[in-house]
Amino acid sequence: MTQLNNGITLFFSLLVEAMPFLLLGVIFSSVLLLFVDEQKLLAIIPKNVVLAALAGSLIGFLFPVCECGNIPVARRLLTKGAPTAVAIGFLLAAPTVNPVVFWATWIAFRDQPEIVFLRVGFTLIVAITIALIFSAQADLRPFLQDNLTRMMGEPEPVAATPSEPEISPLLKSGTFLMQSPGQVLQLDAPPAQVLAQVAVAPPPLIHRLRLMVDNMVLELRELGAVLVIGSAIAAFVQVAVPREVILGLGEGPVSSIVAMMALAWVVSICSTVDSFFALSFASTFTSGALLAFLVFGPMIDLKNISLLLTVFKGRAIIYLFVLAAQLTFLLTLVMNLYTG
């Protein structure tokens, strides 16, 4: 009975903590959809892959969202045709590299300022590395969920020669409106997205705001439901495997990192507050183990895996998860074993 109580408490606390940020993410995503012209967006993103990954990692400074709020924004970036490096960089780094989290970490670890800077530094290294690995794939669609690929439309013809016959959008399933020759509008996409494609004459502001609210409700209903399931799973796992068991895994220089990473994955705590959670371990764990918690937790945790599943297929999530874990482990292990 106590376990049930604990589970329900954990479930609601995760949900209450994450929901405002998901809402924030959905708002940003809707703003991106209706108020940002993708042509302009693509024009300002650097062509160099490394720079694009860095730019994506730093978008968090514009959209201070935690790891649940960044998924709708990353999804929107992908559908808007942003390069993979930008979207992945944003997905992994934005929860940490943003002013709110930076400030919260600074407040918590004032007496260890290196934690604050290393957290940002390690996150950028991990995010950019993974973003580069993902940019090896020119067309990310095989790794994305089907409904997303449908929304994305055709990728930019990167390698295709102009002489190659253009594949008609009509070769996809869906309802289309044939306009002037060559212009095809997909009708069964959400209304806001249909409207965004008709960019010839921007509708009046009041109209666009109403569409924005519509889109927000739509996305929130979709992602909110997923978040509820994610939180329920995370709460269940925490009851089944108590924190003490995970922390008891190890207090050595190597095992402490593993324990803190496992803890970060299971507790699924929001990146805006996780530094205060980590602070309670500051006196018993090494700086490396704390950093592992602070870097890995915001990237991938039990709760947001369900949200990630709305964007990526399982294979891509495994790559994200394993690579993020290995890179974090490597960086913090070097720190633990060589600097103390």
Place this chain on the structure above:
Amino acid sequence: MARRRSRRSRNQLARVQPLDRLALVVMTGLAMALGLLILSGDHATARVRDFTWQDRQVGTEDRAFLITFSRPMDVASVEKNLTLDPPLPGKVSWAGRRMAYTLTDPPPYGESFTLSLSEARDRYAARRDRPSRFEPFQAQFQTRRRAFLYIGSEGDEANRLVLADLERQERTILTPKNLSVLAFQPYPLGDKVLFSASDSSQGGSLLNQQIYTVTTGIAPRPPVDFMDERPPLWQRLLPQNASPESGETTLLLDSRNYQNLKFDLSPDGQAIVVQRVNQQDPADFGPWLVRAGEPPTPIETEPGGDFLIAPDSQSLLLLQGQGTAIIDLGAEPTRGPRQPLDFLPNYGRVLDLTADGSAAAMVNFNQDDPEKRFTESLFLVTNQGREEELLQVSGAILEARFDPTRQVLYVLASELVDAPSDSDTLQPVDAYVEQPLLLAITLTNGEVSPLLRLPLRQTIHMSVAPDGRSLLLDLADQSAADPGQKPKIWHLPLVYRPSSDDTADSALDSASNSNSSGTLTTTLNSSRDADADAADTDDADSADASDGSKNPVLAPTVVDPETFPFGGILATWLP
């Protein structure tokens, strides 16, 4: 047809993509790197990350330091190897990687200490019982200078504020010649002094005192309070200015429209309360609050007399009518005068408060009790509402100061005694004089130990050293019969001994043979054929003597009083 196409596209998607290949290669590479790294073993060196008192100047209020290690340490190995030179007894406590050392006694002033930790093991190594690397640590810290301030009386120093440094054996005149200093109070870190003075160059009379601050030339380096917000990084990286100039005078409050009468500086140095009276309208009279960067504002309350800011710097103890009102110094009330937080009706004077604000020494003039009329009583009033009479004297209670470090109250009081036969003047048979005495009251058991019998007809001022190891006493002749007699400053080193019945019995000795105004007499050595007036203290003493033998209470005694070769008044230790 459609089915075939969808199957083909699924095959195409399931095909090994460039990302699959690259991800698998990187993952394998990283796994191998991790394996090698783990096999290479632990190369880290444990070290001390932070020591809160490193190169700092420590005062009485600093009771504990923290040492933060880079990784969790083996507690026993650290405690065994940690040394302090000269030793300072204290208690060790741990919270993860942090060690706190709380001093049992406050450190003596004017000394330099070295903390060293030559070897220690981290917890990982201790658990597996293997040696570990530790970077030996050594750091210094100092206690504050032993220095005091006084208003000079002769030569160049006359009426000027002087800083006397006992360590360097030097004196520095702080204020300019044209200012006649009347009163002063050092700021909590000793870097500045608040003083009131009249400007003789502007024809200032004593009624035209203005309030100034002056720098002492001491650069305080207090330990960083680990609970406080740290200063921004750029401030910490800026070079600390080595030693500021002494004697930089700043006018804080002029006397253009209001006369400044008396002032008090709050213990945190943030607020000043000044008693002011309108030059044109003497009915416009009362305390004003001056805060840094804000214009002075009158504290609207009932008219009052003497006042004192409480140790929390948030409230003012103001004598109003027949008692003492406690007035909040916080934010301005939205309307109406400030209502007292509390009112203590019996006490006509507050002499001092303990540093933590838990108790006050107050005087009851015994107006309500016919049997006690013409006597004064010293009471200890705690914030728990306990009121304990410590002393009753037939003369007056002049001054009382809590020892900042121990449960001791030093009192200057006087007893009425027969006037000594003076060869120069004729006196009636029943002439009395007030014999001033210096007493120490141990607060744990209420025991009164007389320390010194002081010369007659003197204005006496007392100051307790911040480390509780000595007293300053300055004596100025009231009668001024002999203009050549300069005021003297006495330094009274204190030694704490377990109290015994001997000292208690000799309480309040008579002063039959102390008519010379230049000497101090220790009551311990004096004869006891006296008419002990304050017999009421004896009861308490005999009752407490048995307690004292079980758990000896340390009572102070004065050893080797010495006088300085210079004279002055209001000698006050720097905090």
